[in-house]
Amino acid sequence: MGxxxxxxxxxxxxxxxxxxxxxRSLDHAGLREIATRYGQKPFRGxxxxxxxxxxxxxxxxxxxNLPGDFRAKLDRDFEVAYPTLVKRQVAADKTRxxxxxxxxGTLVETVAIPERRRLTxxxxxxVGCAMGCVxxxxxxxxxxxxxxxGEMLDQLMMVRQDFADATGGxxxxxxxxxxxxxxxxxxxxxxxxxxxxxxxxxEPFANYDATLAxxxxxxxxxxxxxxxxxxxxxxxGLLRPLERFATxxxxxxxxxxxxxxxxxxxxxxxxxxxxQPLAQLREALIYYLQNTSRRPSLEYVLIAGVNDxxxxxxxxxxxxxxxxxxxxxxxxxxxxxxxxxxxASQPLTSAAPAAMRTFQKALAQANVSASVRTPRxxxxxxxCGQLASQGA
Ligand code: SAH
Ligand code: SF4
Numbered sequence: 001m002g003x004x005x006x007x008x009x010x011x012x013x014x015x016x017x018x019x020x021x022x023x024r025s026l027d028h029a030g031l032r033e034i035a036t037r038y039g040q041k042p043f044r045g046x047x048x049x050x051x052x053x054x055x056x057x058x059x060x061x062x063x064x065n066l067p068g069d070f071r072a073k074l075d076r077d078f079e080v081a082y083p084t085l086v087k088r089q090v091a092a093d094k095t096r097x098x099x100x101x102x103x104x105g106t107l108v109e110t111v112a113i114p115e116r117r118r119l120t121x122x123x124x125x126x127v128g129c130a131m132g133c134v135x136x137x138x139x140x141x142x143x144x145x146x147x148x149x150g151e152m153l154d155q156l157m158m159v160r161q162d163f164a165d166a167t168g169g170x171x172x173x174x175x176x177x178x179x180x181x182x183x184x185x186x187x188x189x190x191x192x193x194x195x196x197x198x199x200x201x202x203e204p205f206a207n208y209d210a211t212l213a214x215x216x217x218x219x220x221x222x223x224x225x226x227x228x229x230x231x232x233x234x235x236x237g238l239l240r241p242l243e244r245f246a247t248x249x250x251x252x253x254x255x256x257x258x259x260x261x262x263x264x265x266x267x268x269x270x271x272x273x274x275x276q277p278l279a280q281l282r283e284a285l286i287y288y289l290q291n292t293s294r295r296p297s298l299e300y301v302l303i304a305g306v307n308d309x310x311x312x313x314x315x316x317x318x319x320x321x322x323x324x325x326x327x328x329x330x331x332x333x334x335x336x337x338x339x340x341x342x343x344a345s346q347p348l349t350s351a352a353p354a355a356m357r358t359f360q361k362a363l364a365q366a367n368v369s370a371s372v373r374t375p376r377x378x379x380x381x382x383x384c385g386q387l388a389s390q391g392a
Contacts, residue, residue: 022103023078024052027149027213038073053153054223083154095376110155113376120195123155125211126202131236131272135348137337138201146207152214163191199234205241228252237281246288254296260307261319286322295325301332302351320368329363329370
């Protein structure tokens, strides 16, 4: 299994189909840089962002507000490549899972969760994950590669198009992406993307720059315009990126995959994080609380016989004794994995509902806000921790 931590960040892959570089592998800053490199003002880069990620332009000729000679040079040096939707599954609860093929052929998964007037997109930031958490199917894949910012935006574009399709299209299992139609269709879409969670495949903080660039574009009013508070990053808590995140100007929401406040238990569950003492994670979170005054969530998957006992509960309560605004604890039922986790000697199973209730009650008594997360899309392996299958 691949093994990297924040010190050995994988390089983001610059995908190109032939000799030309796909211009959509560049993020906002990269496109501004291209503009100046070609003798243009930086705002021409903003216009490129609008065409490539807002309008879904397929050709430089469409970009009518760019000077002709600039367009000609771009056309000479770059191509515009989009991903393809290879497979789409719809769960009994209407959660949709997409298998997306990127321009270089790499496959990645995205989940869309409709709920009344809300539509949450759970996007992947990497293909696979290097952290190897024993309860997580993605962790059992190892890391294939990190995604570019544009490839994260492409996942949103895919969902936006799918939900703009008035037919619902439940029987369709292969849809080409036609981004030019997206902007038009989206304006009449009955369900617009309201929330984004970087909670699909991958560890966002092991691909920090690209993830933040993507989140900023999702937040950008000229593109998706989704409020920062409605954009959540879920991380296993790599320390240095976490400290950096605490100083970012946007009010993005933070979720930390804790899963145990007992060092030995957490080391066994999340082996690639064993170099990071929990005390340091807690300190970094206190820094985050003081710097941002925002309340992060702690994700806690309750696993029978592993982290559901009284000692674990006591350690969790201690961990949560932090300055205001404190933590919100998300208690999560373990979603079954497609196969036995390689590091586990026996299949891991979800804790009993009684343990869930005991944890919830004790947290409430200690004035720690807590909720129980309802799994979505489990029948299509679209729920948390189940994203792994490349062709399923
Ligand atoms: N790498 C990031 C984001 C992706 S995992 C992280 O770990 O936070 C998204 C969420 O799914 C995390 O909270 C993770 O702990 C949880 N998860 C992983 N495997 C799970 C499983 N089998 N059942 C329920 N939740 C799981
Ligand atoms: Fe990676 Fe998150 Fe899964 Fe752990 S839980 S292996 S960090 S995706």
